[in-house]
Amino acid sequence: MSKARVGMYAVKGETLERTHRSCPKCGPGTFLAEHADRRSCGRCGYSESKTPPPSKAKAAKG
Numbered sequence: 001m002s003k004a005r006v007g008m009y010a011v012k013g014e015t016l017e018r019t020h021r022s023c024p025k026c027g028p029g030t031f032l033a034e035h036a037d038r039r040s041c042g043r044c045g046y047s048e049s050k051t052p053p054p055s056k057a058k059a060a061k062g
Ligand SMILES: [Zn+2]
Pocket: 023, 024, 025, 026, 027, 030, 041, 042, 043, 044, 045, 046
């Protein structure tokens, strides 16, 4: 008798790509390190700034 195996990993490929973006220079094999406000590649040094959340970005200049 085999019990029903509970899927421990319910993460789909789409979700994985969303959390970790791949480096545009190194290719899809290399992922960018997640930072508070930006992502950086530890391989080639590529870095890109994250888009700030709409709630926090609502600040009037001046
Ligand atoms: Zn890279």
